[in-house]
Amino acid sequence: MAGNNGGPWGGGGNRGNGDDRRPGGRRPGGEGPQIPEIDEIVRKGQERLRVLIGGRGGGRGGGPEGEGFRPTRGTYALGALLLAGFWAFSSFYTVRPEEQSVELFLGEFSSIGNPGLNFAPWPVVTAEVIPVTRENTEDIGVGPGRGSESGLMLTTDANIVDIGFQVVWNINDPAKFLFNIADPQLTVRAVSESAMREIIAESELAPILNRDRGIIADRVQTSIQEALDSYDSGINIVRVNLDRADPPSEVIDAFRAVQAAEQERDRLERQADAYANTVLAGARGEAAQVLEQAEAYRARVVNEAEGEASRFLAVLAEYRNAPEVTRQRLYIETIEQVLGGVDKILLDPAVAGGAQGGQGVVPYLPLNELRRARPEAAAAQASQEGN
Numbered sequence: 109m110a111g112n113n114g115g116p117w118g119g120g121g122n123r124g125n126g127d128d129r130r131p132g133g134r135r136p137g138g139e140g141p142q143i144p145e146i147d148e149i150v151r152k153g154q155e156r157l158r159v160l161i162g163g164r165g166g167g168r169g170g171g172p173e174g175e176g177f178r179p180t181r182g183t184y185a186l187g188a189l190l191l192a193g194f195w196a197f198s199s200f201y202t203v204r205p206e207e208q209s210v211e212l213f214l215g216e217f218s219s220i221g222n223p224g225l226n227f228a229p230w231p232v233v234t235a236e237v238i239p240v241t242r243e244n245t246e247d248i249g250v251g252p253g254r255g256s257e258s259g260l261m262l263t264t265d266a267n268i269v270d271i272g273f274q275v276v277w278n279i280n281d282p283a284k285f286l287f288n289i290a291d292p293q294l295t296v297r298a299v300s301e302s303a304m305r306e307i308i309a310e311s312e313l314a315p316i317l318n319r320d321r322g323i324i325a326d327r328v329q330t331s332i333q334e335a336l337d338s339y340d341s342g343i344n345i346v347r348v349n350l351d352r353a354d355p356p357s358e359v360i361d362a363f364r365a366v367q368a369a370e371q372e373r374d375r376l377e378r379q380a381d382a383y384a385n386t387v388l389a390g391a392r393g394e395a396a397q398v399l400e401q402a403e404a405y406r407a408r409v410v411n412e413a414e415g416e417a418s419r420f421l422a423v424l425a426e427y428r429n430a431p432e433v434t435r436q437r438l439y440i441e442t443i444e445q446v447l448g449g450v451d452k453i454l455l456d457p458a459v460a461g462g463a464q465g466g467q468g469v470v471p472y473l474p475l476n477e478l479r480r481a482r483p484e485a486a487a488a489q490a491s492q493e494g495n
Contacts, residue, residue, distance in 0.1 A: 200225060206241040208282045220283065238282040243346055246275045246297045248304070250351050260356065261305050267313040272351040273325070275300045275332065277343050284342030296336070296343060303331035316353050325350045 202225055203209045209221030212234045221235060249259020250272035259270050277296055279285045289295050307327050308316065316324065329348040336343045355363040427434040 195230060201235050201237065203237060206239055207237050208240045208279075210236045210238065210282050210286050212236070236282075236286060238279060238285065240279040240282060243276050243278050244293070244296075246277070246293065246300060248273055248275070248297065248301055250274065258301060261308040263308055263313045263316065264310055265312045268356050269308065269313060269316055270352070270354050270356050271304060271308065272353075273300075273304065273328070274349040274351060276346040276349070278346060279342055280344040281342030284340045286342075288340045288342065292341070292343065295339070295341065296332075299335045300328070300332050300348075303328050303335065307331065313355075317355075321350045321353060324353075 201209070201221075203221050203223045207223070211221055214232060221237075249270065259272050261269055261271050263269055275296060285292065307324055311320065311324065325348045328350075329345050332348070333345045336345070354360055423434065423438070
């Protein structure tokens with residue numbers, strides 16, 4: 109230890125006292141790097157500083173022994189300038205458009221800073237810059253914690269459902285956010301989980317799994333916002349994303365089998381209802397058709413009866429006026445109706461029996477058949493020409 113000459117690591121200021129170090133602070137023999145001469149580095153730095161601020165060199169480099177550092181007017185000016193720069197650097201700050209600042213006067217709330225360059229005279233006034241438009245998220249029952257107790261909730265019909273949801277929030281009042289709550293993330297998480305458990309406890313399992321997810325998310329968002337507003341937290345709930353709502357993993361396979369059976373039952377019921385509606389509609393249509401036909405027949409019969417009665421009354425009036433003529437006319441009209449559609453052949457007995465009343469040959473020419481066959485022949489010829 110007697111061989112060491114100054115320095116905390118045993119290194120001397122001179123290299124001519126038997127020390128076998130090489131230039132650069134390394135010992136021979138590969139013992140690794142050695143720390144440089146600290147005293148020498150400090151001395152050189154002090155000398156350069158004195159030259160910069162206008163002092164004189166001292167110590168080993170220049171000037172008599174014992175002459176210390178003497179500040180000058182330039183030294184004071186440089187110090188004042190450095191202090192002013194440090195104060196300005198600490199007092200001016202920038203607020204981005206997505207941020208707001210809270211200025212504190214001696215630790216108490218003073219004002220809200222506007223976006224842009226702001227001035228807060230330090231250390232009397234300090235500022236806290238807070239991002240107010242950035243959306244923060246809290247995941248409950250999703251991600252790595254899926255299936256944990258935070259997502260298991262009890263419904264009103266004594267069923268357990270595994271809920272996973274995400275709460276998205278930002279800051280709408282930075283002053284309240286900064287002073288009224290100690291841990292914003294923990295507060296939002298606790299309030300969100302409590303609100304979801306309360307709403308799930310008022311709902312049944314089937315609507316939660318099927319159709320009421322959007323309604324539940326809206327109710328949870330409203331409940332969380334009301335709770336945070338009661339705390340004067342300065343937090344705004346942007347939205348609640350309901351990621352999933354499933355039975356617990358231990359019974360999810362059986363639950364899905366039950367759901368599939370219920371869906372099959374609903375499908376068969378809908379098919380049966382559709383068939384029943386079809387048959388019922390057909391029966392109702394046929395019944396309406398029968399009723400319409402009956403009404404038409406009744407109206408036709410009644411009208412015909414009334415017409416016959418009116419015609420009979422008219423004939424009766426004419427008969428009373430001229431009985432013989434009316435009787436003859438009725439007879440002729442009746443014979444016309446009876447024989448009008450009958451094919452008739454009239455034979456003269458004198459001609460048929462011959463001059464002596466015997467049997468003879470009667471010439472017969474069916475003119476009515478010829479008239480009837482003529483339109484049928486014309487129709488057949490037109491059909492052949494068309495083909």
